[in-house]
Amino acid sequence: MLAFVLFTLGTVGSPLWGGSVLAPTDELQLRSPYQDTGFAGIPVQNTYMDDTYNAVIPDTILFANELKEGHVAAWNPYVVGGVPLGSIPTLGLANPLTLPYYLLPDALAPGYVKVLETVFCGIMTFLFLRRLRLGRPAAVLGGLVFASSAFMIMWTNWPHTRTAAFIPAVFWALERLVQQRRVRDAALVSLAVGGMLAGGFPAVTAFTLFTAAPYLLVRAFAAYPGQARRALGVVAGAAAGLAGAVALVAFQLLPFARQMSQVLIAGREQQSDEHLSAASLITSIAPWALGSVAPSRPPEWYLPVNLVESMSYVGAAGLVLIVVAVAAPWAARAFLPRGTWSFLVLALGIWVAVIYTAPGAGVVHHLPVFSTNFVGRARSVVWLLIAALAAIGLEVVLRRREAGAVAGGRRRRLWYAAGVSTAFGAAGLVILFQARQVTTVGRADAVQQAERMRQLDGEVLVGVIFLAVAVAAVVLAWWSGGRRGPLWGRVRVGAAATLPVLAAAQALTLTVPYLPRVDKDTFFPVTQTHRYLMEHIGHDRFSGTWGGMQIGADSQLRLRALSGHQFVNRRFAELVQGIPTKQLESSTWLDLPARADVASSPVLDRLGVRYFVTSPSDRVFGRRTPAPKGGTPVVVGRARPASRPRGRCARWSSGRSVRCPPARPTRWSWRCSRTPAGGRWPGHSASPRGSSRDSRSTSRWRPRTCRRAAS
DSSP: OHHHHHHHHHHHOGGGGTSSBSSOGGGGGGSBTGGGTTOTTOOOSOSSOHHIIIIIHHHHHHHHHHHHTTOOOOEETTSTTOEEOTTSSTTOTTSGGGHHHHHSOTTTHHHHHHHHHHHHHHHHHHHHHHHTTOOHHHHHHHHHHHHTSHHHHHTTTSHHHHHHTTHHHHHHHHHHHHHHOOHHHHHHHHHHHHHHHTTTOHHHHHHHHHHHHHHHHHHHHHHSTTOHHHHHHHHHHHHHHHHHHHHHTHHHHHHHHHHHTTBOOOSOOOOTTOSOOGGGGGGGTOTTTTOBSSTTSSSBOOSSSOHHHHOOOOOHHHHHHHHHHHHOHHHHHTTSOTTHHHHHHHHHHHHHHHHHOHHHHHHHTTSTTTTTSOGGGGHHHHHHHHHHHHHHHHHHHHHTOOOOSOHHHHHHHHHHHHHHHHHHHHHHHHHHHHHHHGGGOSSOOHHHHHHHHHHHHHHHHHHHHHHHHHHHHHHHHHHHHTSOSHHHHHHHHHHHHHHHHHHHHHHHHHHHHHSOOBOGGGSSOOOHHHHHHHHHOTTSEEEOBSSBSOTTTTGGGTOOBSOBSSOOBHHHHHHHTTSSSOOOSBTTBBOBOOOHHHHTOHHHHHTTEEEEEEOTTSOOOSOOOOOOTTOOOOOOSSOOTTSOOSOBOOOOOTTSOOOOOOSSOOOOEEOOSSOOTTOOOSSOEEEEOOTTOOOOOEESSSOOOOOOOOO
16 A cells, blocks of 8 residues: 555655646747747657647636636637537546646646546556455555556546546446446446546547456356346346446537537548557566657657557566466466456457557457557556456465365466466567567667667666566565465565565656656746737637647637647638648648748638737748848837847738837837848747738847738
8 A cells, every 4th residue: 555655646746735737838838939938948858748738738727717717618719710628528527537627726736636546546446356356455556557557657637547547447336236236336337437438538438348348248147157137137237337327428428429520530540550569568667668758868769659659568566467367377266256367368368469469450440449549549448457467466476375286287287387477478578579670660870779779778677677576576475475484474475565566666667757747837838929919819819830829728828729739620621721731631730830821811811810920930921122231220119128028019001111019118129131140039929910911020130111921
């Protein structure tokens, strides 16, 4: 238990007391206006969590703030023309694990959501394993293995983990239903599945049900052999529980079904060769063997499938105990409910083949859910099977059941255990060989390949050390269990206690470098550009660009943006695709380039776009003309030389000079010809769009006359 608590606290760390924020908003500074207002150069801790700061967190904060004001925001009008918000389950807003957003300050909420989902999934795994007749130490270890699994860590701050946290609750409720056959147990199935349906990621729910359904059948008919009526009654109760779950969340599922029938869905079809590389299994004991998540810790992850999807961390202690559970079926079956061991091993083998091999992926890629969702996301339910087997392995070690009185039977069992151990070892060598082969992927030169190889060898060595300690602890616990005396009892307890401590310690080597803990000042800072837009935009929209305004990040400020990271309505997509250059290359990503023909498109007028926001580093719009020599600065407003402007504005006026004081008048000057030596004012271009659609920029030295852009 102590190991689990230390893992939970160590995983979140300083965000618990407000010392930092568990969110990747440090990456905002890669775009204007953040990079122009003092945030440039902040090291980015994790470059793989973009969706969370440009969609999930801002929209969740928007809903939470509206709720605190007494409004249930069913609609979000601030991105891509407007999308459903609280009326659909996409963000998991009705999931109980989202509660910290509704009770705590915005900056504290992500950290406490992580604590809540970690504790919840650990407790539910514990309860499920106790239903399988495992002791408390083994059940706690199983909860730790699942809570520290690759899926639960990699998808932090997405709704995926809040959905996956209910997976052990589903299996616990089904096992209760099999054992007790009561109406209240069917109601628990409704609550568990309902929590998943409200979690915001239907694919995880579907993968769970694909695994839970055969588990229920196996357990029902194994628990009641020759009593088909009772077994079918259990199945009927589970079906009623599933129907109850759908009814429980129908207020979101019905609008969601309607929305998905109207949105643009393109490029999401899965192919038979889309699966995880077997080389990524090296991360089961060496999480950083194939690269890191930050440029400051090279080499960065280099497999074709990104790290969030590929990470397969189990931990050395968990892996050793899985081998014990598979190698000693006679010992495991002695205390497990009938059919449990066979199902867990068989289901794990099938899922591994489907996720990590081409033949397995080829068999299922045309099936519902699999055809439009990457199969690697089934790791969510696979890691519950892994956690269960690891806990069973520890229980086998702790119970120290002898193999029987017949010598021949004992020899066969020893040969079987040796064969299983050898097979796992051989598989590990094959995986290591493939991991060394993939160090040459991409356009890696000799230096990069050598760097990758050093990283791989060093991380694998650390993993092997953890593995050796885990093996030694298991062997010592097993051997001392067959000896009498208080000394050997203490040795046995100490060796067994080493395993959860080892699991927690190695898991922290994954969670601490992966989860970002950023300064509170970087948590959606409000710049002068944002203030200007909030004061002037009214009910109109602004359009951000590739280098200016992070898409989706401003919805929590209630700024209406054309851009965003959401599924878009098909009719809206048809209109947007009338803008010059190709839009919506991804069906969920709308972000415009900083081009004059885009800024002057009549489609933006139709969409109510008043401001077109670009970065100071973008090319200036308009016709280039030679700069007159000996130009003098133009002072706009009262002088305030002590400070430089943080934002800019300009109004179009065909054929005339342009002057527009910023919201806080200060000393600055215009330039229209070419970029002056030394650069421009730091800041952000926020230009009202007029009928003439002229463009402008500012600079430090020479005045500029802004004229209508050539078309």
